[in-house]
Amino acid sequence: MASHTRHALHQLRIEVNRDPERFVTEVYTRMFAIDPDLRDLFGVSMAAQHEAFHRVIDHVLEAIPAATGHTELVELLAQLGRDHRKYGVEPEHYHIMYSALMGEFAELMAEYWDSETQQTISQAMMLVTGVMRGAAETATDPARWTAEVVEKYRITRDLAVVRLIAHSPLRFRPGQYLEVQVPQWPKVWRNLSSSIPPNPAGELEFHVRAVKGGTVSSAIVGDTRVGDVWTFAQSHGTLHVDRDRKVLMVAGGTGLAPLRALLIEMSKRVDNPPTHIFYGTRHPGELYDLAVLRRIASTNPWLQVTAVSEHEHDPWWINSVATPEELGIEHHIGTLADVVPRAGNWEDHQVLVAGSPQMIETTRRKLIIAGVRASRIQHDPVF
Ligand SMILES: Cc1cc2nc3c(=O)[nH]c(=O)nc-3n(C[C@H](O)[C@H](O)[C@H](O)COP(=O)(O)OP(=O)(O)OC[C@H]3O[C@@H](n4cnc5c(N)ncnc54)[C@H](O)[C@@H]3O)c2cc1C
Incomplete structure (x- = not known):
C-alpha cells in the first residue's frame, strides 16, 4: 500500500479520535439533513449507536492500512450490512452514509484535504459502504422475524423466563444469541x-x-405479557462443543442459557465428551435451574453438575428453590472465578464461559493463570 494512503488514513484516524462523539454526531446530522426520514429508523436514544459507529470507523481506519486482517475486515463489514437490515436500512441509504462521511472527513482534514487525500479516503469509504450494501442485498435470511409470547413466569423479583412460539422456521444454532426487540x-x-x-x-x-436501571430487561421482567409479539433479527455467537476433548462449562446466572441449550442438544447423543458444568449465582436460592441440570445429568452419565454461590444462605426475600443439598448436588461457596480453577485441573479441557461481562473476564483470567490455554476458552462477545 502506497505510503500516502497509509499516511492519509492514519491522519484521518487521529482527527476522528480527537472528539469521537462530536464526529459521530456531525455524521448523523449530515445524514438526517440529506434524508430526514432516516431519523425514524433509530430509537429515541442513539448513545449505543454512536459508540458502535465510532468503533467501526476507528477499526476501519486502522485495519485498511494494516498489512494483514483484510479478510476479517470484509467479513465484519458484511456482517454489519446484514445486521443493519433490521433497522430498515435500504441499499440507497449507503450512498447517503458515504456522502455524510466524506463531507465530515473533508471538514476534519481541512488543511490536509488535497485531491490525492480525497481520492484515498473516498476509495476506503466506497469499500466500507460497498461491502455493507452488497452483503445486505445478497443476504438470504429474513431481516426480521417474529414470535409470540405464550408463557412468562417470574423466578425471583428480578428474573423471568419467557417462552414464545415463532411464526416462521427457526434458523440459529444451539448456544447462539439473538437480536431481540420487544413491544x-x-x-x-x-x-x-x-x-x-x-x-x-x-x-x-x-x-x-x-x-439495575436497565430499560429493556426491566420491561421484559416487569411488563411482558402472554400475546406480546417480539421481533428478532440476526443470530450470532460461536459457542460450541468439540467432540474430541473434555468440556468445562462455567455459567454465571442467566449465562446458563446458552450452555443449557448446548447441553440439551448434547443429550440427544450418547457419545459426548465428559462435561462438567459449574453453575453459580449470588445466593443459593437463585440457582433456579439446578433441578433441570440434575434431570439432564441423571440420564446422561457424561454430565457432572456443581453448584456455586457467593453466599451460603438466602436473604429473606428469596423464595428458595430446592437447595443443591436437597438435590444431591455438590455445592461450593465463593465466586465462580475463585471456585472453578481450584476445583480441578482443566488444562486439557475446552472451556465455555457465559455470564456477565465482569464474570467472564475474571473467570477467563483466573483459568489462564491456572494453566488453561487462552485459545481453548470460548465466550460470547463482551459489550
Ligand atoms: C451475547 C449476549 C447475550 C446475552 N444474553 C442475555 C440473556 O440470555 N439474558 C439476559 O438477561 N441478558 C442477556 N444479555 C444482556 C442483555 O443483552 C442486555 O444487555 C441486558 O438485558 C441489559 O439491557 P437493558 O436495556 O435492560 O439495560 P440498558 O438500558 O442497556 O443499561 C442500563 C444499565 O445497565 C448496565 N448493564 C447493561 N447490561 C448489563 C449486564 N449484562 N449486567 C450488568 N449491568 C448491565 C448498563 O451499563 C447501564 O448502566 C446478553 C448480552 C450479550 C452481549
Whole structure:
C-alpha cells in the first residue's frame, strides 16, 4: 500500500479520535439533513449507536492500512450490512452514509484535504459502504422475524423466563444469541441467548434478568405479557462443543442459557465428551435451574453438575428453590472465578464461559493463570 494512503488514513484516524462523539454526531446530522426520514429508523436514544459507529470507523481506519486482517475486515463489514437490515436500512441509504462521511472527513482534514487525500479516503469509504450494501442485498435470511409470547413466569423479583412460539422456521444454532426487540421498547435491540436449541415446533425460551436501571430487561421482567409479539433479527455467537476433548462449562446466572441449550442438544447423543458444568449465582436460592441440570445429568452419565454461590444462605426475600443439598448436588461457596480453577485441573479441557461481562473476564483470567490455554476458552462477545 502506497505510503500516502497509509499516511492519509492514519491522519484521518487521529482527527476522528480527537472528539469521537462530536464526529459521530456531525455524521448523523449530515445524514438526517440529506434524508430526514432516516431519523425514524433509530430509537429515541442513539448513545449505543454512536459508540458502535465510532468503533467501526476507528477499526476501519486502522485495519485498511494494516498489512494483514483484510479478510476479517470484509467479513465484519458484511456482517454489519446484514445486521443493519433490521433497522430498515435500504441499499440507497449507503450512498447517503458515504456522502455524510466524506463531507465530515473533508471538514476534519481541512488543511490536509488535497485531491490525492480525497481520492484515498473516498476509495476506503466506497469499500466500507460497498461491502455493507452488497452483503445486505445478497443476504438470504429474513431481516426480521417474529414470535409470540405464550408463557412468562417470574423466578425471583428480578428474573423471568419467557417462552414464545415463532411464526416462521427457526434458523440459529444451539448456544447462539439473538437480536431481540420487544413491544415495550420499539426500535431498541438487545441480545438474548436462547436457553433451548431450535426445534421444528418453533419454541423459544429466554431467561432474563432485570439489570439495575436497565430499560429493556426491566420491561421484559416487569411488563411482558402472554400475546406480546417480539421481533428478532440476526443470530450470532460461536459457542460450541468439540467432540474430541473434555468440556468445562462455567455459567454465571442467566449465562446458563446458552450452555443449557448446548447441553440439551448434547443429550440427544450418547457419545459426548465428559462435561462438567459449574453453575453459580449470588445466593443459593437463585440457582433456579439446578433441578433441570440434575434431570439432564441423571440420564446422561457424561454430565457432572456443581453448584456455586457467593453466599451460603438466602436473604429473606428469596423464595428458595430446592437447595443443591436437597438435590444431591455438590455445592461450593465463593465466586465462580475463585471456585472453578481450584476445583480441578482443566488444562486439557475446552472451556465455555457465559455470564456477565465482569464474570467472564475474571473467570477467563483466573483459568489462564491456572494453566488453561487462552485459545481453548470460548465466550460470547463482551459489550
Ligand atoms: C451475547 C449476549 C447475550 C446475552 N444474553 C442475555 C440473556 O440470555 N439474558 C439476559 O438477561 N441478558 C442477556 N444479555 C444482556 C442483555 O443483552 C442486555 O444487555 C441486558 O438485558 C441489559 O439491557 P437493558 O436495556 O435492560 O439495560 P440498558 O438500558 O442497556 O443499561 C442500563 C444499565 O445497565 C448496565 N448493564 C447493561 N447490561 C448489563 C449486564 N449484562 N449486567 C450488568 N449491568 C448491565 C448498563 O451499563 C447501564 O448502566 C446478553 C448480552 C450479550 C452481549
